[in-house]
Amino acid sequence: xxxxxxxxxxxxxxxxxxxxxxxxxxxxxxxxxxxxxxxxxxxxxxxxxxxxxxxxxxxxxxxxxxxxxxxxxxxxxxxxxxxxxxxxxxxxxxxxxxxxxxxxxxxxxxxxxxxxxxxxxxxxxxxxxxxxxxxxxxxxxxxxxxxxxxxxxxxxxxxxxxxxxxxxxxxxxxxxxxxxxxxxxxxxxxxxxxxxxxxxxxxxxxxxxxxxxxxxxxxxxxxxxxxxxxxxxxxxxxxxxxxxxxxxxxxxxxxxxxxxxxxxxxxxxxxxxxxxxxxxxxxxxxxxxxxxxxxxxxxxxxx
Numbered sequence: 001x002x003x004x005x006x007x008x009x010x011x012x013x014x015x016x017x018x019x020x021x022x023x024x025x026x027x028x029x030x031x032x033x034x035x036x037x038x039x040x041x042x043x044x045x046x047x048x049x050x051x052x053x054x055x056x057x058x059x060x061x062x063x064x065x066x067x068x069x070x071x072x073x074x075x076x077x078x079x080x081x082x083x084x085x086x087x088x089x090x091x092x093x094x095x096x097x098x099x100x101x102x103x104x105x106x107x108x109x110x111x112x113x114x115x116x117x118x119x120x121x122x123x124x125x126x127x128x129x130x131x132x133x134x135x136x137x138x139x140x141x142x143x144x145x146x147x148x149x150x151x152x153x154x155x156x157x158x159x160x161x162x163x164x165x166x167x168x169x170x171x172x173x174x175x176x177x178x179x180x181x182x183x184x185x186x187x188x189x190x191x192x193x194x195x196x197x198x199x200x201x202x203x204x205x206x207x208x209x210x211x212x213x214x215x216x217x218x219x220x221x222x223x224x225x226x227x228x229x230x231x232x233x234x235x236x237x238x239x240x241x242x243x244x245x246x247x248x249x250x251x252x253x254x255x256x257x258x259x260x261x262x263x264x265x266x267x268x269x270x271x272x273x274x275x276x277x278x279x280x281x282x283x284x285x286x287x288x289x290x291x292x293x294x295x296x297x298x299x300x301x302x303x
Contacts, residue, residue: 034057070113071112087107103261106257108255112244125233160224175199182226191230191234193230
């Protein structure tokens with residue numbers, strides 16, 4: 001057995017500075033985050049007066065390691081075992097210094113992680129890597145052949161194609177037609193289940209399924225013109241082994257755990273949206289819901 005990670009880079013001086021970027025890919029990134037939080041609570045005297053303090057703590061090293069090595073790796077097993085101890089230490093710290101009856105904690109995640117496609121393929125399960133760079137290159141050629149040479153694509157990020165709106169407008173072309181063209185063109189590539197345009201998401205109300213989830217995360221000012229939905233088991237081809245950006249259950253079903261003030265013993269098996277957290281906290285605190293709040297309180301907890 002070997003340990004093929006150059007952790008000495010964390011203490012190696014380069015250009016008169018130490019590069020700590022490796023921390024986010026090791027369990028020690030979570031340890032430093034927890035230690036920073038406990039130090040902040042002590043020094044800022046959080047929870048010591050009559051006014052509610054809010055502290056959001058993110059253990060992002062878990063996400064980085066999951067994307068790099070996949071959910072069945074020894075690396076993710078290691079980080080989860082260590083994270084369990086870090087959370088136990090944090091809760092003990094809160095109990096000892098503030099008191100469980102004076103603290104309300106919720107633990108959740110923004111997404112899960114997909115299995116490594118090669119692992120699924122080895123087990124005869126359809127999966128693969130979507131070559132976004134190859135698909136984008138062919139889309140550029142197709143747009144040039146159809147609309148003339150131009151910088152029609154401005155950017156690509158997270159399965160979203162961003163078209164050059166300024167060039168399209170100056171060329172007196174229809175943005176909707178170009179969105180439709182790009183959307184249909186991308187359907188031919190391996191791993192693509194379906195695509196949807198920004199115009200469709202703005203003019204159609206989806207009530208269920210994958211498109212409803214895509215629509216819920218769509219922002220008219222910041223989202224792409226064409227959103228690609230990959231088949232189950234498929235992820236983008238990038239520096240990591242897998243990803244966690246799909247709308248399928250392995251990415252979108254996450255735990256939600258509550259602890260502390262006003263929280264009794266029990267479990268809830270029905271589906272709860274992540275947007276329900278804010279109104280639940282507001283109900284506990286007897287304050288108005290945040291602006292633009294779309295969720296509802298978890299009634300089993302606040303009844």
